[in-house]
Amino acid sequence: MAKIMVVDDERLVRWSISNSLKRDSHDVFCAQDGEEAVEKTRKTDFDLVITDYKMPGMNGAELLQYLKQQNPKTKVMIVTAYSAELSRQAAMEMGAWEYIEKPFALDEIRHLVQAALAADNGAQSAIYQ
Secondary structure (H helix, E strand, C coil): CCEEEEECCCHHHHHHHHHHHHCCCCEEEEECCHHHHHHHHCCCCCCEEEEECCCCCCCHHHHHHHHHHHCCCCEEEEEECCCCCCCHHHHHHCCCCEEEECCCCHHHHHHHHHHHHHCCCCCCCCCCC
């Protein structure tokens, strides 16, 4: 069972992703913004963080950079509806494991989570490359 954190300022998105992953027996935590996510990472080491890019305060790219400094083994997936502001290439160069554009299917998230947890540490997703 993996420890996964879902970070999104939209309550329904957090709920949908977290409930989907809980059905796969993962231990899922939620945060409504980057600052709350940082607080939770001080108490818990996560195998995977799924974060929205555009949030009030600390955005997903800033959270990614923080997470990579604190624990490089934590895989981070960025979800965005703002691909014009953060490209897939830029996210991957910053150390994201995967980059997903909204809207997405929950089955796609579940598949990517399985792949991320099965991948060697430090490896990036090859699914959409």
